[in-house]
Amino acid sequence: MAEQKFISELFLENNQFILVGLTGRTGSGCTTTANILESKSIAFPELSGLSGFYKGLDKRRYSIVKKFAEEHWENFxxxxxxxxxxxxxxxxxxxxxxxxxxxxxxxxxxxxxxxxxxxxxxxxxxxxxxxxxxxxxxxxxxxxxxxxxxxxxxxxxxxxxxxxxxxxxxxxxxxxxxxxxxxxxxxxxxxxxxxxxxxxxxxxxxxxxxxxxxxxxxxxxxxxxxxxxxxxxxxxxxxxxxxxxxxxxxxxxxxxxxxxxxxxxxxxxxxxxxxxxxxxxxxxxxxxxxxxxxxxxxxxxxxxxxxxxxxxxxxDIHLFNPKNEYDNNNVLKAQIAWYIALMQHPGLISPTSMERVMQVAYTVKLNSGCISRQVGAVVTDSDNSIKSVGWNDVAQGQVPCAMRSIDGLINDFHSETYSHYERNNEKFREKAREFYDIFKPVIQQSSSFKGRNISYCFKDIHNSIDNKSNQVHTRALHAEENAFLQLAKYGGVGIVGGKLYTTASPCELCAKKAYQLGISEVVFIDPYPGITQDHIINIGTMPPKLIQFRGAIGKAYHRLYEQIIPIKDELDYMLK
Structure with a gap:
């Protein structure tokens, strides 16, 4: 009994208090999810009622979390x-x-x-x-x-x-x-x-x-x-x-x-x-x-x-909610069982292959020197074996935007850091000077800027000259584009029929490149793909599938899947 009490105390924090915040676009199912979590008693769907949503080892993983979630269910x-x-x-x-x-x-x-x-x-x-x-x-x-x-x-x-x-x-x-x-x-x-x-x-x-x-x-x-x-x-x-x-x-x-x-x-x-x-x-x-x-x-x-x-x-967690059948919430319920069980008992099962690969993309995005947004991408073969990674950044040998400064642009004229255009184009330097003159007194007076490198976005300054929003003038390669180029640079095989994972959603240019490479699936997080799906993906004879990522990512990946103590030791303590 003492060993069981010891185990209970180890997991006490998880069992005592759970706080979930829901987010999503209007009509995606936040209220439906909240209503499910409020249920005083619940029966989670059998695998036969999920229309093949889980495949391979994920079916076994689901069976484990389903049983645990039902046995330990407490309404929210x-x-x-x-x-x-x-x-x-x-x-x-x-x-x-x-x-x-x-x-x-x-x-x-x-x-x-x-x-x-x-x-x-x-x-x-x-x-x-x-x-x-x-x-x-x-x-x-x-x-x-x-x-x-x-x-x-x-x-x-x-x-x-x-x-x-x-x-x-x-x-x-x-x-x-x-x-x-x-x-x-x-x-x-x-x-x-x-x-x-x-x-x-x-x-x-x-x-x-x-x-x-x-x-x-x-x-x-x-x-x-x-x-x-x-x-x-x-x-x-x-x-x-x-x-x-x-x-x-x-x-x-x-x-x-x-x-x-x-x-x-x-x-x-x-x-x-x-x-x-x-x-x-x-x-x-x-x-x-x-x-x-x-x-x-x-x-x-x-x-x-x-x-x-x-x-x-x-x-931290992304749930997929197909709404093609009115009142059929089985897929959503199954995912709720999965992650509530892991919140109560971290390490109960191991991650899915989709989570494992996207976690790599999520990690490599931190290499990005872009000051607007960091994006990571991974290219795999059809079995989710990783072939290349990429992040949005300038070409190798150039200085990332996060490591350049508006002060350096105006005063240093360093040829390896700032381009000939930035150092010599009269209209660009006039706009850059306007930006510099606005921010210089604020930077000098505010303690918040002490020791900070004040970067600037070339694209924003350039576009403000013509009052346009042209993506061509960005200095950085897109993360997906960078991952594709690593294959060409260092060699790669088995990409036809493979998959592209991206922490954002592919633009039209990257979607076209994925199509040309014979990518079969594009797994993405950000559900704002613009016209990529309607204009690029849904046409032709070999279009890749756009698949919304589902699973835990970032810190949650470790918090949910890292065992508090090894399962073998946990069972040994409980059985003694």
Whole structure:
């Protein structure tokens, strides 16, 4: 018994507290995933119900995690970000709430908004049930909620239950007023909170308050702490859903037990789902995608706007969610069993070949000297045996962008570091000087820049001359291109029918090269492939398949698959 107690204590941290943050594009399945995790009892699908999703040894791996997950299942408590945004909305005075909803619509009358606020669910809010004090405490980050008072505890639980129903009812009313209004209102509310710490119709004209970027995650964190206190520290919690990468970083920095999980659905399945169930038009879907991919022209957009594209890029675990059959969530459930079992008991099984190869691509991307984005790529044969690796960077012998500086460009004229064009083109140097003159006083006055190398992007400066966005002028090779060139440089065999793994998604140029090389599969992480699939991949007689990566990556790869103690020793201790 002493040995079993010893083993239990080793795994205690994993079993006591798990925090999962979900991210993904609207319609990909974050809410479905949260609902599955909330289930009090669950039966995971048999292999026969997965339509060949797992093959080879992965079938045995799944059988192991399925059994473990079912035996050790504990339901998660779901914190919906939309519910917390509802609380911010409810604290607004009637006039301001009306103005905010009106500002989010496209073709709605202000009188309709007034009617919704005065006669709809907003007029019957649970604030009238004497919970306003507890709600204000929740949003007041300078106060502590007194959970030693049973009345407060009961009120808190009741609020979390009531706000869930309230959000559902408000969603229906907003969408009845105008199709897609719910998404617009809650996206705008999120941006307003990240910019000024509250909801305001005129948030874009207000001065940016840097600490507001973390206002919403601080509120979420207060709910997490509250749930843990109510449940005596033993709690499994899922956040549905994280849309801003800085919010994800907030939780990564605070909780070792936090995993950011992206839910990815094929474009055609997701589009059909949004059109059929939510009645979104193609224009509305495009607007949502643009909003969630970090686009926009507002100041501080990289801090305050949703950026699901970046959230997916930094996710720890990627789940694939085919939505080709309504209500069939078997594939999604199977992956949930896989990774929840590993969160509870790391090292229970070994990684898949897809995870193993992508982890290599993820690791080699750190070699990149690109200051915009680091990307890694791996080329394998048909059996996932690695033949070459590459990362986005300048040609061998040139100095990477991260190791050059704007000060050096203006003052040093080093011929091996800065090109003849950069040293002698009058228009380029004029633009570079503008950049230098803007940043020089800031660099000199701010302690944040002490000891920093202030790099610059050649492409950005060059494109600003003609006010164009031309990718041809980048100094760096793409990661996929670099991996292909290593094959030509050092020799390689067995590539026809092989695979390309990339931590991003291939552009049209790299997709064409993969096609020409006879690559059979392109495995990628970033689900924003532009026109690559529609224009390059889906044509001809030997097109490669585009496959969305699924699995654990980065630190999570080690946290989930590294055994706390060797399995043999664990079994020996337990059997003694």
């Amino acid at each position: 408590y779901s914190i919906k970000v939309s519910d917390l945004i509802s609380i911010y909305l409810l604290l607004l005075p009637t006039v301001k709430l009306t103005s905010f909803i009106y500002s989010c619509g496209e073709n709605i009358a202000k009188k309709s908004c007034e009617s919704l606020v005065r006669k709809g669910v907003l007029s019957k809010s649970f604030l009238k049930e004497n919970y306003s004090d507890v709600i204000k405490q929740l949003l007041d980050h300078h106060s502590e909620i007194d959970f030693s008072d049973p009345k407060i505890t009961r009120s808190f639980i009741r609020i979390l239950q009531l706000v869930r129903k309230f959000t559902r009812d408000l969603k229906a009313e907003l969408n009845q007023l105008e199709s897609g209004l719910y998404v617009s209102v809650y996206q705008s509310a999120g941006k307003s909170i990240r910019r000024i710490g509250k909801v305001d119709a005129e948030y874009e004209s207000k001065d940016f308050i840097p600490s507001s970027v973390f206002h919403l995650p601080e509120t979420i964190n207060r709910v997490i702490k509250s749930i843990r206190k109510v449940k005596n520290e033993r709690a499994y919690i899922v956040i549905d859903a994280i849309r801003n990468p800085y919010e994800a970083k907030f939780f990564k920095d605070r909780y070792a037990a936090f995993h950011l999980v992206s839910i990815n659905a094929p474009d055609e399945h997701r589009t059909r789902y949004l059109q059929k169930l939510h009645k979104f038009s193609p224009e509305q879907i495009k607007k949502i995608d643009d909003e969630e991919s970090g686009k926009g022209d507002s100041e501080y957009k990289h801090l305050t706007n949703p950026n699901v594209k970046k959230c997916i890029e930094i996710s």
